[in-house]
Amino acid sequence: MSALQITHRDPNSQARTGLLKLHNGTVRTPAFVPLATKGTIKGLTPTEISDMGFDMVLGNTFHLMLAPGADRVERFGGLGEFMRWSGPIITDSGGFQVFSMGHGTVADEVKGRAQHGGGRQGRVLKIAEDGVTFRSHIDGSKWFMGPETSMAVQASLRSDIALVFDECTPFNVTRDYTARSTERTHRWLDRCISWHDQHGPGPTMQQLVYGIVQGGVYEDLRRESTQAVASRELGGIAIGGSLGADKEQMYEVVSWATDELDNSAAAGLPRHLLGIGEIDDLIRGVELGIDTFDCAMPTRIGRHGTAIVPVPEKRWRFDLTHATGRDDHSVLVEGCECPCCGQGNSVAYLHHLIRQREQTGPRLITLHNLFFTNRLVARLRQAIEDGNLTEIAAKLRAGAAPWSV
Amino acid sequence: MSALQITHRDPNSQARTGLLKLHNGTVRTPAFVPLATKGTIKGLTPTEISDMGFDMVLGNTFHLMLAPGADRVERFGGLGEFMRWSGPIITDSGGFQVFSMGHGTVADEVKGRAQHGGGRQGRVLKIAEDGVTFRSHIDGSKWFMGPETSMAVQASLRSDIALVFDECTPFNVTRDYTARSTERTHRWLDRCISWHDQHGPGPTMQQLVYGIVQGGVYEDLRRESTQAVASRELGGIAIGGSLGADKEQMYEVVSWATDELDNSAAAGLPRHLLGIGEIDDLIRGVELGIDTFDCAMPTRIGRHGTAIVPVPEKRWRFDLTHATGRDDHSVLVEGCECPCCGQGNSVAYLHHLIRQREQTGPRLITLHNLFFTNRLVARLRQAIEDGNLTEIAAKLRAGAAPWSV
Numbered sequence: 173m174s175a176l177q178i179t180h181r182d183p184n185s186q187a188r189t190g191l192l193k194l195h196n197g198t199v200r201t202p203a204f205v206p207l208a209t210k211g212t213i214k215g216l217t218p219t220e221i222s223d224m225g226f227d228m229v230l231g232n233t234f235h236l237m238l239a240p241g242a243d244r245v246e247r248f249g250g251l252g253e254f255m256r257w258s259g260p261i262i263t264d265s266g267g268f269q270v271f272s273m274g275h276g277t278v279a280d281e282v283k284g285r286a287q288h289g290g291g292r293q294g295r296v297l298k299i300a301e302d303g304v305t306f307r308s309h310i311d312g313s314k315w316f317m318g319p320e321t322s323m324a325v326q327a328s329l330r331s332d333i334a335l336v337f338d339e340c341t342p343f344n345v346t347r348d349y350t351a352r353s354t355e356r357t358h359r360w361l362d363r364c365i366s367w368h369d370q371h372g373p374g375p376t377m378q379q380l381v382y383g384i385v386q387g388g389v390y391e392d393l394r395r396e397s398t399q400a401v402a403s404r405e406l407g408g409i410a411i412g413g414s415l416g417a418d419k420e421q422m423y424e425v426v427s428w429a430t431d432e433l434d435n436s437a438a439a440g441l442p443r444h445l446l447g448i449g450e451i452d453d454l455i456r457g458v459e460l461g462i463d464t465f466d467c468a469m470p471t472r473i474g475r476h477g478t479a480i481v482p483v484p485e486k487r488w489r490f491d492l493t494h495a496t497g498r499d500d501h502s503v504l505v506e507g508c509e510c511p512c513c514g515q516g517n518s519v520a521y522l523h524h525l526i527r528q529r530e531q532t533g534p535r536l537i538t539l540h541n542l543f544f545t546n547r548l549v550a551r552l553r554q555a556i557e558d559g560n561l562t563e564i565a566a567k568l569r570a571g572a573a574p575w576s577v
Numbered sequence: 578m579s580a581l582q583i584t585h586r587d588p589n590s591q592a593r594t595g596l597l598k599l600h601n602g603t604v605r606t607p608a609f610v611p612l613a614t615k616g617t618i619k620g621l622t623p624t625e626i627s628d629m630g631f632d633m634v635l636g637n638t639f640h641l642m643l644a645p646g647a648d649r650v651e652r653f654g655g656l657g658e659f660m661r662w663s664g665p666i667i668t669d670s671g672g673f674q675v676f677s678m679g680h681g682t683v684a685d686e687v688k689g690r691a692q693h694g695g696g697r698q699g700r701v702l703k704i705a706e707d708g709v710t711f712r713s714h715i716d717g718s719k720w721f722m723g724p725e726t727s728m729a730v731q732a733s734l735r736s737d738i739a740l741v742f743d744e745c746t747p748f749n750v751t752r753d754y755t756a757r758s759t760e761r762t763h764r765w766l767d768r769c770i771s772w773h774d775q776h777g778p779g780p781t782m783q784q785l786v787y788g789i790v791q792g793g794v795y796e797d798l799r800r801e802s803t804q805a806v807a808s809r810e811l812g813g814i815a816i817g818g819s820l821g822a823d824k825e826q827m828y829e830v831v832s833w834a835t836d837e838l839d840n841s842a843a844a845g846l847p848r849h850l851l852g853i854g855e856i857d858d859l860i861r862g863v864e865l866g867i868d869t870f871d872c873a874m875p876t877r878i879g880r881h882g883t884a885i886v887p888v889p890e891k892r893w894r895f896d897l898t899h900a901t902g903r904d905d906h907s908v909l910v911e912g913c914e915c916p917c918c919g920q921g922n923s924v925a926y927l928h929h930l931i932r933q934r935e936q937t938g939p940r941l942i943t944l945h946n947l948f949f950t951n952r953l954v955a956r957l958r959q960a961i962e963d964g965n966l967t968e969i970a971a972k973l974r975a976g977a978a979p980w981s982v
Contacts, residue, residue, distance in 0.1 A: 210929075210933050210935055211929060212930060212935050212937040212938075213937075214935060214936060214937065215935075216937065217916075217920070217937065217940075217941070239932065240903065240925070240929040247904070247906075248923070248925070254923075254926055254929075256920050256922055498645065499649065499652070501652075515622070515624070516661050517661055518653070518659075520645065520649070521616070521659055521660065523645075524659075525616075525617060527644065528644055530619060530620075531619060531936050532617040532618075532619065532620055532621065532622065533617075534936070535622075
């Protein structure tokens with residue numbers, strides 16, 4: 173039985189709303205999932221995250237395995253207890269980070285996620301059928317991560333959703349490389365499921381396992397991978413890997429997967445789109461029937477001084493480091509009730525904080541960015557329930573603030 | 578008439594409680610004043626500061642003059658509007674920062690305040706009777722600050738309390754240097770008062786001017802300086818400069834000033850002790866009749882990973898960067914209801930955040946440190962009202978948590 177109870181469907185797209193019932197609570201879908209990569213949403217507290225309306229956060233297996241270590245988190249009773257987040261948690265498998273070290277700068281192409289930090293000083297020593305041997309970017313120590321390792325760490329973290337260990341293939345690899353990599357990812361999928369069945373945290377907790385669809389930008393490989401993943405006994409399906417050179421290709425690649433899923437026995441399972449979270453991508457992703465999204469973008473650009481604003485022609489971004497804002501008394505977005513704008517913080521003040529490297533600046537902008545993202549997704553949910561997603565999505569794409577339509 | 582309404586007096590010391598009625602609100606004294614040097618309490622929001630019970634914050638004239646600039650803040654209606662703090666603000670005169678650049682490492686001796694950042698790349702070009710010419714540490718541009726400049730900037734900042742421009746003499750200068758510097762500080766005092774009378778923000782707002790007692794560690798100079806300052810028309814008295822080589826000398830130097838004040842026409846004026854805020858210093862300062870304190874310590878050590886704990890033999894400090902804490906599941910201080918401990922954040926988690934350079938760590942520890950400091954001062958206020966300050970101060974000095982006695 174699916175953990176996702178689908179509550180509404182949009183008649184004009186694949187979009188759906190639902191309640192994703194997990195061990196530590198329920199996630200209202202579609203939902204954006206903020207990153208708590210190393211056990212904290214950078215600069216923020218769990219209370220701030222739940223106050224903004226987020227139901228789930230994402231922890232990273234790779235980073236938490238290296239520090240503070242899986243055993244240490246397990247002795248706390250899991251990542252939620254450790255970081256004082258009482259709601260659901262999804263954990264990334266660590267595959268992306270491990271392979272980023274090997275792919276080097278190629279990984280930069282994959283959704284811009286290389287800034288995670290995993291690849292900078294670390295080094296892959298060996299990639300084999302069993303898994304990957306690498307050196308830690310923290311202290312140079314030698315580590316191994318394979319399907320079983322990843323699942324074991326995620327069991328220790330006691331996340332509500334564990335993602336299987338996969339290779340996130342970069343964009344510029346050949347069809348042949350992608351095909352072989354995808355096949356290995358399917359073999360690893362079975363090993364992950366097997367490990368979880370025998371050693372997972374059940375029956376003390378219900379940890380869902382999500383398989384990951386790969387296949388790069390090749391339609392036949394994507395569709396085959398989707399069918400392969402959909403045929404397993406899984407709690408949900410994630411879509412990963414390179415999604416293309418531009419947004420149009422990305423949407424097409426995702427649609428191959430969601431089309432296959434809609435025609436599979438896994439149609440009712442929850443679907444997660446890995447590492448995607450630009451405003452227009454969220455709108456399209458919801459239309460394609462994605463239930464949950466994670467992305468570093470709102471927090472990453474926020475702490476570097478860029479705010480999300482409803483201006484499509486600027487990619488929904490406003491760079492506060494520019495001196496043009498230094499006498500701007502207005503808030504980031506008129507009518508915004510986020511913890512930053514709602515308190516009347518001006519563009520000029522935020523510019524000052526960022527220029528002076530005051531940590532209050534990154535924090536306030538991150539809060540705004542997450543708030544905006546959450547309100548956008550909440551507005552899409554509402555539109556699906558109201559049966560007017562087409563109209564609302566068009567307005568949001570045209571630059572309407574989520575609270576103004 | 579004094580802005581300070583003294584409400585209780587301790588029969589066994591000079592300690593007193595009061596209500597300091599300022600333009601933007603009332604400060605319950607004795608009070609600790611957190612630093613908002615560049616227009617923010619580092620990493621925190623005004624709401625967090627007021628929620629912890631603080632009534633006033635301190636902004637820095639030197640830093641705010643350089644960035645974002647006095648005119649810019651004035652166009653906002655003042656520092657409070659700019660940083661979204663609706664309560665009272667006291668502004669430091671900038672004298673300390675300007676002279677730190679000239680004194681170089683000598684300034685490190687003065688209360689450890691050199692980390693303010695003012696002196697690192699900046700450079701004093703000329704010290705004259707009119708004021709100080711210097712190069713900005715931000716961009717190398719040339720600036721001048723004298724008594725009138727400082728008061729003009731503070732008028733633009735629209736602080737409730739403006740401090741006069743003075744030279745904060747370091748510890749290791751001669752008696753002769755101290756005497757000449759103190760005399761110049763007195764001449765500057767008159768120029769500050771004169772400028773404020775003619776050009777200050779009144780009558781649109783009631784901005785108090787505090788004179789600053791100097792005189793180094795020389796009893797006759799301190800007492801003369803106190804008398805000189807007490808003889809002027811002022812809103813309050815601050816005690817500044819080098820206070821000695823150790824705590825005993827510091828307490829003695831402060832007592833010379835407070836003794837003189839008690840025997841002067843300024844006995845009822847509010848008294849501020851500049852840059853002092855160690856736990857034992859706050860206890861002794863309250864006993865000496867100080868009404869308000871400011872200090873970088875709670876915020877500065879917090880953001881570098883050191884927490885305030887009730888352990889006198891460790892100078893009330895606990896270094897979270899040490900690996901000894903990595904498996905410690907307990908909170909920083911048992912029974913502490915601060916935003917960090919109250920949410921159950923463990924020593925191990927804080928250690929992890931600090932080691933991983935996650936900004937949530939500095940923020941949580943800073944919140945704890947400020948909360949502890951505020952509760953300590955609030956407990957001393959209560960003890961003065963209850964008439965048992967001697968007993969309570971002894972327990973706090975022995976390592977009791979403020980909420981446990």
